[in-house]
Each structure stands twice: as structure tokens, then as C-alpha cells.
Amino acid sequence: MLHIPRALRVVFLTLAALLCSTYILLPGQASSDGQKPFLLKDTSAVKKVAVIGAGAAGASTAYFLKDFAEKHDVPVNITVYERNNYIGGRTTVVHAYDDPEEPVELGASIFVQVNKILYDAAIHFELPLVDYEGGSADGADQIGVWNGREFVVVISNGGWWETIKMAWRYGLSPLRLQNLVKKTVGQFLKMYDEPVFPWKSLTQTALDLELTAATSTAALDFLKLNSVYPPFTTDLIQASTRVNYASNLGHISGLVTMVAMSTDNAMAVGGGNWRIFDKMVQTSKAGVLLETGVTNVERKDGGKTWVVNAASSSGDELEDEYDEVVIATPYQFSNITSHSITPPETIKYTNLYVTLFTSPYRLSPKYFKLDKGLVPDMVLSTLPPDEDETTKGVGLTRFWSVNILRVLERKLENGVKRKEYLYKIFSPTYWEDDEILEMIGLPGDASALTWTHRKLWQSYPVEEPRTTFQEARLDFGLWYTAGLEAFISCMETMSLAGKNVAANIVEGWVSERRAAEMPKMPMERDQAL
Ligand SMILES: Cc1cc2nc3c(=O)[nH]c(=O)nc-3n(C[C@H](O)[C@H](O)[C@H](O)COP(=O)(O)OP(=O)(O)OC[C@H]3O[C@@H](n4cnc5c(N)ncnc54)[C@H](O)[C@@H]3O)c2cc1C
Ligand SMILES: *[C@@H]1O[C@H](CO)[C@@H](O)[C@H](O)[C@H]1NC(C)=O
Ligand SMILES: *[C@@H]1O[C@H](CO)[C@@H](O)[C@H](O)[C@H]1NC(C)=O
Numbered sequence: 211m212l213h214i215p216r217a218l219r220v221v222f223l224t225l226a227a228l229l230c231s232t233y234i235l236l237p238g239q240a241s242s243d244g245q246k247p248f249l250l251k252d253t254s255a256v257k258k259v260a261v262i263g264a265g266a267a268g269a270s271t272a273y274f275l276k277d278f279a280e281k282h283d284v285p286v287n288i289t290v291y292e293r294n295n296y297i298g299g300r301t302t303v304v305h306a307y308d309d310p311e312e313p314v315e316l317g318a319s320i321f322v323q324v325n326k327i328l329y330d331a332a333i334h335f336e337l338p339l340v341d342y343e344g345g346s347a348d349g350a351d352q353i354g355v356w357n358g359r360e361f362v363v364v365i366s367n368g369g370w371w372e373t374i375k376m377a378w379r380y381g382l383s384p385l386r387l388q389n390l391v392k393k394t395v396g397q398f399l400k401m402y403d404e405p406v407f408p409w410k411s412l413t414q415t416a417l418d419l420e421l422t423a424a425t426s427t428a429a430l431d432f433l434k435l436n437s438v439y440p441p442f443t444t445d446l447i448q449a450s451t452r453v454n455y456a457s458n459l460g461h462i463s464g465l466v467t468m469v470a471m472s473t474d475n476a477m478a479v480g481g482g483n484w485r486i487f488d489k490m491v492q493t494s495k496a497g498v499l500l501e502t503g504v505t506n507v508e509r510k511d512g513g514k515t516w517v518v519n520a521a522s523s524s525g526d527e528l529e530d531e532y533d534e535v536v537i538a539t540p541y542q543f544s545n546i547t548s549h550s551i552t553p554p555e556t557i558k559y560t561n562l563y564v565t566l567f568t569s570p571y572r573l574s575p576k577y578f579k580l581d582k583g584l585v586p587d588m589v590l591s592t593l594p595p596d597e598d599e600t601t602k603g604v605g606l607t608r609f610w611s612v613n614i615l616r617v618l619e620r621k622l623e624n625g626v627k628r629k630e631y632l633y634k635i636f637s638p639t640y641w642e643d644d645e646i647l648e649m650i651g652l653p654g655d656a657s658a659l660t661w662t663h664r665k666l667w668q669s670y671p672v673e674e675p676r677t678t679f680q681e682a683r684l685d686f687g688l689w690y691t692a693g694l695e696a697f698i699s700c701m702e703t704m705s706l707a708g709k710n711v712a713a714n715i716v717e718g719w720v721s722e723r724r725a726a727e728m729p730k731m732p733m734e735r736d737q738a739l
Contacts, residue, residue, distance in 0.1 A: 269488070
């Protein structure tokens with residue numbers, strides 16, 4: 211493993227500081243009346259930062275920027291621009307029956323304890339953590355993996371017989387997978403701490419941490435190389451990559467797959483995971499402009515600063531100038547125009563339909579070709595044997611997953627309460643009411659559906675294997691978080707992307723200040739002599 215030793219990093223930093231200060235001093239001419247030259251910046255002045263986007267990445271940028279800047283005595287003034295009328299981006303809730311007491315995640319729904327930033331923030335902000343909502347309590351099996359013809363595996367609440375059956379069917383593959391996940395996630399976690407954090411180059415960091423083998427290999431091969439074999443891979447690992455990343459094993463990187471399998475202690479914030487990001491933004495003391503989309507970002511002529519133009523939904527136009535701009539959203543969807551930005555790489559995102567609905571009925575055993583018993587609360591999916599893992603699309607099942615999130619009590623007009631199930635479907639295409647009704651075995655009976663909500667997301671990149679990544683620094687004072695999405699896209703990694711950008715920005719300020727405080731440059735002294 212290749213780490214840059216601490217001592218060397220200090221040398222690099224000092225070098226950067228020297229380069230930086232010459233840059234600042236060069237164009238300035240000391241004027242006779244004691245005014246400062248216009249480019250010699252008052253380094254004690256407040257640093258102005260624009261954060262574009264208030265999802266996980268933008269919220270975390272603002273939060274850590276404030277924190278790191280305070281620790282280094284740099285005054286900052288942060289403005290967060292958000293096109294939506296809410297904070298959270300792809301992490302947001304809607305309300306079943308439009309009842310404020312029944313929030314349900316429309317986007318990102320779970321994280322795990324090893325997700326340090328989210329977990330620590332939730333604890334710090336004293337937000338309620340709930341176990342990932344699990345099913346109906348009707349006594350149905352917990353999880354079933356459906357391939358469009360049959361359930362290839364059904365998992366109930368454990369028990370020794372279950373364990374023996376699993377061991378018989380899958381041999382050592384589960385154990386090997388566990389070790390592989392542990393090893394890979396262990397390497398990834400080094401990105402949180404010195405000497406890796408804060409990193410400048412994601413591509414180099416992946417190499418240094420020996421993660422490139424995992425990022426550059428499709429899960430199908432990565433698993434085989436590590437002696438994890440079918441049917442374990444096709445039954446269970448693929449069910450996981452399909453529900454988490456809408457992808458089969460042939461089209462998703464080994465690294466993303468390892469993360470998708472790292473699901474110990476899954477949890478969520480009661481009331482919605484967006485609350486973490488809301489608290490982060492509040493704590494940063496940033497000025498928040500909701501319903502305000504940035505339209506244009508340009509470098510100020512001959513200067514170091516950036517001019518940001520935005521338009522609010524009510525038609526107001528805003529313009530402001532910043533020392534640093536953080537683009538915390540996929541640039542390709544931002545609708546930002548610019549002459550001075552070299553656009554970051556455009557990557558392919560997954561189109562994912564989320565369909566939420568409520569019904570007093572369970573899924574139809576007939577639809578799932580069961581002679582008896584209940585359909586499991588969570589139906590994951592995989593490909594049938596005649597469609598192999600290199601298949602790009604969803605295949606025979608036509609959905610990635612369908613599950614009962616929880617049981618609700620619906621208040622009927624006559625004051626009576628009725629038990630209903632709250633469901634979520636992930637699918638690559640629009641899931642019609644008729645298709646839902648078929649799934650619950652009541653085709654044509656529209657009254658069986660009591661509430662629906664649909665949303666098409668560009669949910670995450672198609673996580674194809676790759677070796678190089680879009681870097682976070684786009685230009686002097688211009689930063690980008692979404693490059694990390696092609697590495698792994700989840701709330702935690704995007705929070706980490708924001709934290710990394712924040713640390714890099716503050717590191718830059720600190721070395722700039724150090725350089726400015728240096729009484730004389732050696733070169734100037736030489737010239738004076
Ligand atoms: C259905 C679904 C399920 C998922 N499940 C999980 C899960 O269980 N666990 C998990 O960890 N992750 C999950 N994810 C992934 C996770 O949601 C994302 O990785 C993460 O939320 C991305 O955060 P972000 O801040 O980078 O981007 P976003 O959340 O997309 O935030 C970007 C923000 O920028 C704003 N914006 C864009 N352009 C402009 C502009 N010009 N001016 C101002 N604002 C602008 C957008 O409105 C948006 O609010 C899921 C995603 C989806 C869609
Ligand atoms: C921060 O900047 C905004 C404008 O960009 C300004 O209105 C506000 O007063 C500043 N806040 C502080 C605390 O300096
Ligand atoms: C962004 O631009 C595209 C193409 O012009 C347009 O279809 C889309 O509605 C715009 N999105 C937003 C949120 O303004």
C-alpha cells in the first residue's frame with residue numbers, strides 16, 4: 211500500500227503555500243497611499259462560499275466547512291442554493307394518505323452503523339434512530355427472492371434449520387463473502403482518516419488503497435476471483451445489487467457490490483433521513499436559499515473569485531461573488547451554464563421508478579405462483595436461469611423489488627380504523643395501477659388501492675466497473691462532489707465527498723494564510739540584496 215508519509219505531505223503543503231502566495235502577490239503593485247493591492251487579499255477577511263445543492267453532499271460540505279474553518283480561526287460565510295423547496299435532495303419523504311404522521315422515504319431509506327458520518331451526526335443531533343422498518347408482523351416469511359417463475363430462496367426469521375439449509379445450498383460462499391466484504395469495506399474506511407483524508411485525487415486514492423481491483427472488475431468476476439460462487443451469487447448477492455443499485459452482477463463494480471452487502475445494523479432516522487441534512491445545514495449557519503436554482507457560474511474577470519447567478523421560483527434573479535464554489539449535485543442535471551467551467555464527466559444514471567401505495571390486501575400468492583401460504587413481506591428479485599447475469603435490464607420479473615414497509619391504520623369516514631399495508635416498488639418502467647392490482651390479485655378493482663405516489667429518479671449512476679474517477683477540484687476555488695458517485699453512490703459516501711471538499715478548502719485557506727504571514731519571500735530578499 212502506498213501512503214504519502216506525513217512528513218512529505220507537510221513539504222507538499224509548504225510548497226503549495228509558496229506557489230500560492232507568489233500567485234497572490236504577483237499582479238499587485240503596492241500603491242503609495244497605503245492601500246492594499248487589489249489581489250492581495252485580506253486573509254483575515256470572511257471567506258465566502260457558495261454551495262450549490264442541499265442534498266447529502268451539499269449539507270455535509272456546509273457543516274464540515276463551518277466546523278473546520280472554526281477550528282482554524284477562519285471566518286466563513288456560507289450560502290446554500292437549493293432548487294427544490296426542501297433540504298435533502300434524493301433523501302426525502304412523502305406522506306402516506308397525505309397524513310403528516312405517516313412519513314415514508316421516497317429516496318434513500320437506510321444506512322448502516324459503519325456509515326460514520328451519518329451515524330455520528332444522528333447521535334450528535336439526537337435524532338431518533340429506528341431499525342429498518344420490517345414488514346407486516348402477519349407471520350409471513352421475511353424475504354423471498356423471486357425470479358419471475360418461482361422463489362429461489364425464502365428467508366424467515368432464522369432458526370437452526372434455516373442455517374443448515376443455507377450451509378447445504380451455498381457451502382463456503384457466504385463465509386468467504388463475509389470476509390471479502392470486511393476486507394474491502396475496511397480498506398474503504400481508511401478514506402475517513404489521515405493520512406488518506408483529505409484526499410486530492412480519488413483515482414490515486416483508489417489505487418493507494420488497493421481498491422482499484424474492486425472498482426474495475428464487474429461483481430460477476432470479482433466474486434468468482436474470490437471464490438464466491440453461484441447459486442449464492444445469483445440467489446442472494448444479485449438480489450441485493452438489484453434492490454440497492456438496480457443492476458445485475460455483470461454490470462456493477464465489485465466495490466459497489468461489497469457495499470451493498472454490508473448491511474449489518476441497517477437503520478433510518480425516524481421522520482426521515484433528510485433530518486440529518488437539515489440539521490447539518492442549520493448548524494453550519496449558512497444562508498439557505500430554497501427554490502433558488504443556480505443558473506450560471508463564471509470566474510470573475512482576471513480575479514480569483516466566482517460570480518454566481520441564480521433564479522428563484524418566483525422569478526427573482528440573484529447575483530453574488532464567492533471565494534469558493536462547491537457544486538454539490540451531478541453537473542449534468544444542474545442546468546448550470548458557464549463559459550469558465552470545464553464540465554465534469556457526464557455519466558450514465560439509472561432511471562428508477564419508485565411506486566408507493568397502500569392497500570388493505572397482501573400480495574397475491576397466485577401472482578407469485580404459490581399454492582399456499584403468504585407471499586414474503588419483502589420480495590427481492592433475481593434473473594431466472596435462462597437469463598444470465600450479463601443481462602443489462604431487469605429481466606422476467608419486470609421489477610427490482612416490492613415490499614411491505616409497514617402496517618398503517620387508515621381512518622375511514624365513519625370513524626372506524628382499518629389496517630392497511632404500505633408498499634414500495636422499485637422498477638425500471640412506470641408501474642401502472644392495473645399492474646399493482648394484478649399483483650394483489652384484484653385486477654380491475656380500483657378500490658383496492660387507497661393511496662399511490664410515484665417518482666422517477668435518476669437515482670444513482672449505472673455503477674459500471676471503472677478505474678479512473680472525476681476529481682473533486684475542478685479549478686482554483688471550484689469544487690465538485692458527484693465524482694464519488696461513480697465510485698459508490700449512497701448518502702454516506704456523498705456526505706464523505708462533502709466533508710473531503712470542506713477539508714481541502716480549509717487546508718487551502720490555511721496554507722494561503724501561512725504564506726501571507728511569511729514576512730518576506732526568499733526571492734524578494736535576494737532581489738533586495
Ligand atoms: C430511490 C432511491 C433509493 C436510494 N436508496 C439509498 C439507500 O437506501 N441508502 C443510501 O445511502 N443511499 C440511497 N440512495 C442514494 C442516495 O440518495 C444518493 O447517493 C445521495 O442522496 C446523493 O446525495 P447528493 O447530495 O450527492 O445529491 P442530491 O441528493 O441529488 O442533491 C443535489 C441537490 O442539488 C440540487 N440542485 C441541482 N441543481 C441545482 C442548481 N442548479 N441550483 C440549486 N440546486 C440544485 C438538487 O435539487 C438536489 O437537492 C437512493 C437513491 C434513490 C433515488
Ligand atoms: C453573508 O453574506 C451575505 C451575502 O452574500 C450577507 O447578506 C450576509 O450579511 C453575510 N453574513 C455575515 C454574517 O457576514
Ligand atoms: C433543465 O433543463 C432541461 C433541458 O433544457 C429541462 O428539460 C429541465 O426541465 C430543466 N430542469 C430544471 C430543474 O430546471
